[in-house]
Amino acid sequence: MFKRYDQKQQFLLPFNLEEFVPENHIARVLNDIIDVIDISAIESTYSEEGCPAYHPRLLLKILLYGYLINIRSSRKIEQMTQTDTAFMYLAAMQKPDFHTICRFRSTHLGPIKEIFSQVVTFCKEMDLIGSSISIDGTKVKANASPRQSKSSDALEKEIDKILKESIETDKHEDEIYGDSTPYQIPEELVDKKKRLEKIKAAKKKLDEEKLKKVNITDNDARIMKHKDGSKKPSYNCQVAVDEKEQIIVAADVVNEENDLHQMEPMIQNVKNTLGDKPTIVLADAGYFSYDNVEFLLNEEIDAYIPDNFYKAEKEGKTRKFRKALFKYDEEKDCYYCPAAFEIPFIRIQKRKGEPDLRYYVCSYCSKCVLKNACTMSGKRTITRDPREHLMEDMRAKLNTEKGTEKYQKRMSTVEPVFGQMKQDRGFREFLLRGKGKTKIEFVMMCTVHNIRKIADFMKREGKNLKEILNMITRRGNECGNRWGSVAGMAHKLW
Ligand code: SF4
Known part of the structure; x- marks a missing residue:
């Protein structure tokens, strides 16, 4: 059972909530979106007995709006419901205390993730999502010293x-x-x-x-190195961002500093949210591993991921002849060095938990005029992983005009998203503690990011949400049932 929540209610004094915020205010977009999404997962957690509770839509709206404008403290949000007209509009003049706001935020990870998914689906049906995504992670300080x-x-x-x-x-x-x-x-x-x-x-x-x-304060946080070189207890926030309108299509928080093991879970995350895998995936060298490249090949996803040495070698930052200058001959199982000498296979090098390496040694180095530029030791050695062709193919792809252009898109897709979160919305530190609760905060951050993108799109198109829903429903009628879920949303609003 809920307390009565009616934003259209009449007051004795002659004012109307609708007049609290201007026509094109972002709070209206957020309000309308939260009004049309399905929150039954949250509603089902409430009991029919006892005192009527604040309506979950109200709490969701004020929390999300707080995250949108860099107000995350529940005490501050409580205060804003008494002083800020946008908060008053969203809360319909009700004033939940900070305990209620805080408890609501801390206990609904599953449903909040579901709301994030619904907003992404909404973006998809608005045609704001393409098929090329960039995956990246950023370190956010934990609420711990x-x-x-x-x-x-x-x-x-x-x-x-x-x-x-x-x-x-x-x-x-x-x-x-x-x-x-x-x-x-x-x-x-x-x-x-x-x-x-x-x-x-x-x-x-x-x-x-x-x-x-x-x-001691947050057991789940781990010491991580940030871009400025500082080391702090932190979490690694992962996102998959679609190239078309910078919509975040998947988000997660992990306490592993390295991004290496996040590719597979993030692709799974994208599939869960969008119902389909992306066609193209871009990621930086932190995601390069033979396992990841093999996984993406098996998934038939066109991936662009450089290895750790690709950039340094391309910029000539390696001191000696880089490995890429040695050509591998698969048939003869040997390398040819820059001086055109054959470097034969000599032996197998065993590794723990990894495939054996093949070891090649050149026997012409002592007589070679290029030796000083090639090796410090007596003989130049080369090792080869059995999956090294994956790296060679990836490098060859990245070196093409199309590959370079595609990979550059990564920077303009995912990096501005972290910039907007950290610079514009001040998301540099978590407020909550523990992996579960930090996930709630991050998913909320990602949800408001997407709502902001929807608002930008509406402004650009000069349309309100009802008109957008109308447009989607019309398109849906033309293409069959594809837009059914949005048509359902539209009916709720009308
Ligand atoms: S030093 Fe040895 S491996 Fe290097 S270029 Fe000369 S012959 Fe080839």
Whole structure:
């Protein structure tokens, strides 16, 4: 059961909520979109009994609007519902307190992800999504101090220290009050007890996951290096952005610093949201691995991902002759060096958990005039991974005019998205703690990013949401059932 929520209600004083925000205000777009999406997943978590709750659409709207304008604190949002006309419009003059706002945000990861998906579907049906995506990650600081990241030894020392201090405090209290005083745990001890619990939980995590350090405030965060060179407890926020209108089609938060293992989950994420795989995928060298390239080949996705040495070698930053200058002959299983000598296969080099490497050694180096530019050792050696042809094919593709042009699109697709989030919306640090809750925050950030893109599109086209829905429904009628879901949304609004 919900409290009555009616934005069209009449007041005794002659004012109308519709007059609180201008016609083309972004809050109206957000309002209309949240009005048409299905929130039954959230509604189903409420009980029919007890006091009527604030309507989930109201809470969703004020939270998302807060994220859109860089106001994320629940206390600040509560305050804004009393002072800011856009918040008043979205909340229909109701004033939920910060506990309600905070609780709502922390407990609905699944439904909030579902809302993100619905907004993406909406973008797809508006024709804002193409078939080429860029995948990238950015580090966002956790809500935790770097000083609270500690090693196993440091944690044990602190546990001992707190235990000793607690015994001392106990003794002191007993000396003062004796047995006759009704015992109340002193405040100092309560704080110590809480700290001890936190440290013990952190220590457990550190042992279980065999970590070098763990953060006491946010156990899930990991120390990560940021672009400015600083190291902080952070999360790695992953996005897949469509090239056409910079719509985020998939988002996730992981606590692995490296992007290497995120390609497959992100593609799966895109499939779940869009119902189809992308045709083209662009990603930077952080995503290059033979496993990833093989996976994308098997998925029949046209991928453009340079390897770690591609750029350095292309810019001639490697000190000695780069490997790409050595031509591999598959038939003879040998390399030809820049001085045109044959470098034969010599032996197999075993590796733990990886395919064996093939080892090639040149025996002409001592007489070669190019030696100083080629190698510091007596003989130049080359190793070859059995999957190295994947890297060679990828490099060849990236070196074509089409490949270079395609890969450059990555920068203008995904990098502005992180810029808009961090610069424009101030998203440089999480407010919530733990992997689950940081995911909620990030998915909300991505949802408002997409809503902003929808608003930009509407402004460009000079249309309001009803007209857009009308257009989509008309198009749907022409193409069969494809636009059925949006037609359903439209009827809700009309
Ligand atoms: S140093 Fe050896 S491998 Fe390098 S170019 Fe000369 S002969 Fe070839």
